[in-house]
Amino acid sequence: GENVEQHPSTLSVQEGDSAVIKCTYSDSASNYFPWYKQELGKRPQLIIDIRSNVGEKKDQRIAVTLNKTAKHFSLHITETQPEDSAVYFCATYNAGNMLTFGGGTRLMVKP
Amino acid sequence: GAVVSQHPSRVICKSGTSVKIECRSLDFQATTMFWYRQFPKQSLMLMATSNEGSKATYEQGVEKDKFLINHASLTLSTLTVTSAHPEDSSFYICSATRENTEAFFGQGTRLTVV
Numbered sequence: 001g002e003n004v005e006q007h008p009s010t011l012s013v014q015e016g017d018s019a020v021i022k023c024t025y026s027d028s029a030s031n032y033f034p035w036y037k038q039e040l041g042k043r044p045q046l047i048i049d050i051r052s053n054v055g056e057k058k059d060q061r062i063a064v065t066l067n068k069t070a071k072h073f074s075l076h077i078t079e080t081q082p083e084d085s086a087v088y089f090c091a092t093y094n095a096g097n098m099l100t101f102g103g104g105t106r107l108m109v110k111p
Numbered sequence: 112g113a114v115v116s117q118h119p120s121r122v123i124c125k126s127g128t129s130v131k132i133e134c135r136s137l138d139f140q141a142t143t144m145f146w147y148r149q150f151p152k153q154s155l156m157l158m159a160t161s162n163e164g165s166k167a168t169y170e171q172g173v174e175k176d177k178f179l180i181n182h183a184s185l186t187l188s189t190l191t192v193t194s195a196h197p198e199d200s201s202f203y204i205c206s207a208t209r210e211n212t213e214a215f216f217g218q219g220t221r222l223t224v225v
Contacts (some may be wrong), residue, residue, distance in 0.1 A: 044155070103154045
């Protein structure tokens with residue numbers, strides 16, 4: 001089955017700096033790559049996603065890049081703010097509509 | 112966006128009792144729902160795939176007789192934790208997918224077994 005590895009597990013940045021979280025996956029058939037933000041005790045919320053036919057997608061301060069050949073994708077957050085502090089999960093989607101999550105990254109943005 | 116509702120949000124039960132958690136898709140039909148378990152500071156681990164009108168598919172290591180899943184309609188899946196023990200205490204969360212798009216998550220259920 002699919003194996004998704006996410007790094008780093010924790011990330012601390014100063015407010016205004018950029019944050020980058022990387023994920024690698026094993027199943028070359030995966031075709032959809034969402035990123036979720038989860039605040040403590042709450043449900044994961046989709047923040048950005050990318051499909052396999054594009055290499056990059058941007059939404060204001062958030063961007064995702066995908067390298068299908070190398071089987072890795074990354075989340076980029078610019079101009080970080082304290083409210084960006086949360087746990088972020090990458091995931092991959094296969095043809096069976098099944099999500100496989102990465103291990104998560106705890107992002108702390110220091111004011 | 113689509114809404115998935117999960118109840119209860121919190122439950123405390125005595126060891127040995129059973130707890131039922133409901134997951135509903137409120138504005139779309141979900142032929143497939145997924146149940147996850149999340150321990151503190153860990154990722155979401157898929158427990159089982161709930162298929163409407165057929166038996167659930169369980170992930171390796173998940174006891175099907177302990178975690179009973181029923182997907183009786185296109186909008187409702189239930190997870191029953193039977194004979195709960197303290198080690199079953201966790202955050203349980205369901206998700207549903209609409210037409211091969213993003214997954215929508217329920218609010219989650221924090222189960223505490225005392």
